[in-house]
Amino acid sequence: DDLERLADEIERAETVVAFTGAGISAPSGVPTFRGEGGVWERFDEGQFTYGRFRRDPEGFWEDRLELHEAMFGDGYEPNVAHEALAALGSAGYLDAIVTQNTDGLHERTLPAGEPKTDEERQNDAGTNLDEGNRTGSDTDRDEETTLLELHGNAHRAVCAMCSRRIDAEDARERVADGELPPTCDCGGTYKPDVVLFGEQLPGATLQRARSLARESDVFLAIGSSLVVEPAASLPRAASSTGATLGIVNLESTPSDDAAEIVHRENVTAALPKLETLLLE
Numbered sequence: 001d002d003l004e005r006l007a008d009e010i011e012r013a014e015t016v017v018a019f020t021g022a023g024i025s026a027p028s029g030v031p032t033f034r035g036e037g038g039v040w041e042r043f044d045e046g047q048f049t050y051g052r053f054r055r056d057p058e059g060f061w062e063d064r065l066e067l068h069e070a071m072f073g074d075g076y077e078p079n080v081a082h083e084a085l086a087a088l089g090s091a092g093y094l095d096a097i098v099t100q101n102t103d104g105l106h107e108r109t110l111p112a113g114e115p116k117t118d119e120e121r122q123n124d125a126g127t128n129l130d131e132g133n134r135t136g137s138d139t140d141r142d143e144e145t146t147l148l149e150l151h152g153n154a155h156r157a158v159c160a161m162c163s164r165r166i167d168a169e170d171a172r173e174r175v176a177d178g179e180l181p182p183t184c185d186c187g188g189t190y191k192p193d194v195v196l197f198g199e200q201l202p203g204a205t206l207q208r209a210r211s212l213a214r215e216s217d218v219f220l221a222i223g224s225s226l227v228v229e230p231a232a233s234l235p236r237a238a239s240s241t242g243a244t245l246g247i248v249n250l251e252s253t254p255s256d257d258a259a260e261i262v263h264r265e266n267v268t269a270a271l272p273k274l275e276t277l278l279l280e
């Protein structure tokens with residue numbers, strides 16, 4: 001079937017990249033953005049733009065607290081789909097995970113030990129491409145999986161002026177205590193360390209993601225509606241530079257026509273099956 005074909009392609013590939021969206025975390029209890037039960041049904045996307053943050057940081061942070069509660073309030077753990085990707089990585093079948101998610105769940109499953117800074121991750125991505133898997137053979141599988149968080153990480157807040165990063169929980173506590181907006185010692189305003197609508201993606205991270213897409217032999221998009229640019233262009237970019245594109249998602253996406261393999265199944269079923277096909 002199509003998962004067997006996908007496993008064959010991965011087996012033969014030198015560089016395999018997984019590209020994930022909110023659908024991979026939905027089974028962990030984190031709501032998706034679009035589709036049934038998506039947070040954009042309950043909240044107005046327009047309240048969370050970069051323009052609003054600049055114009056009205058007080059109102060932005062008040063609304064942000066509510067959004068945070070709706071998305072992450074119940075607490076959540078990685079699920080078997082995150083774990084399957086981590087297992088594929090440890091076995092040398094997965095070179096990078098490029099995620100649009102800000103929930104930090106991939107990081108919790110990767111065998112990294114010390115959390116890495118974005119800069120270190122970016123350097124890792126470069127190393128993988130230049131010296132790692134491109135020149136490695138199948139018997140020489142590199143066991144480190146690069147993680148790129150394209151849209152940032154909601155567990156951090158960043159000062160909009162001096163870029164100092166703090167635990168987002170600190171910022172939220174200050175807001176809850178009436179410090180509106182939460183302010184850095186330098187006088188700058190803290191912003192959730194995520195890419196807001198109307199804000200540019202960090203240039204270096206996006207470039208790394210694009211080179212990973214170009215260099216990949218298999219590019220596997222998982223749990224994303226593939227509608228939010230520029231991230232949504234990565235699967236098509238990978239396909240147009242020769243990668244086998246696979247898509248695992250419950251609903252159809254605008255990139256399905258570019259994919260060799262479209263698999264419609266819950267990620268918690270599909271990814272463990274893929275893991276079994278490759279590792280057992």
Ligand code: OAD
Binds near residue numbers: 026100227228
């Ligand atoms: P979306 O909410 O747009 O899409 C999630 C996709 O996952 C949908 O197409 C669902 O069909 C699918 N899905 C849901 N549960 C699934 C499951 N258990 N198994 C398989 N598929 C499932 O999320 P993203 O594509 O990640 O931006 O959204 C992209 C960006 O839009 C987000 O990163 C966020 C948002 O606004 C920022 O935060 C900057």
